[in-house]
Amino acid sequence: MAGGYSGWWGAMKGPKEVGFITYTLSPFQLKTMKGFFTHGPSNMFKRTAHQVPYILPAALVLWGVVSYGNKRSEYLHSKAGHHELE
Template sequence: MGGENWWGNMGGPVQKGIVTYSVSSFQQRAFAGALKYGIFNVFRRTMSQAPYVGPPIIFGYLIYSSYTKKHEFLHSKAGKEELAKYG
């Protein structure tokens, strides 16, 4: 790799005067304000999406519960007797 150009060393002029600063990962406060602001922010975002997500979930649950009741009825003794009338 001596003579090859590699990422970051493509033969351009050498850059001078670039200073970068960083904070140690041990000094950063990753969860600063998480309990203070996070809970309310999650609640606000959830409530803002509820009108879009809620109706399909409710509609799907109603379909599921009604067809579960119908399925249980058709597999009961009364349901089999009712099907025997038509078949």
């Protein structure tokens, strides 16, 4: 730079920026586990129950496809299945 060394990355020694307001919370003030043992199990049950309508149809389709595939595979590897393919 023309003006000389301006400092290492993050400490550029430039003019102060105006208009930026930052807020932080102390890690000692946060209560990350508050209500985990009292409300945790009921919240987990409620959230799981809300996902059942989305997961259950896909699980049933998957079960049906796998069941059909296993039965068809057993049939095709049996004596009757070999005769059918001939």
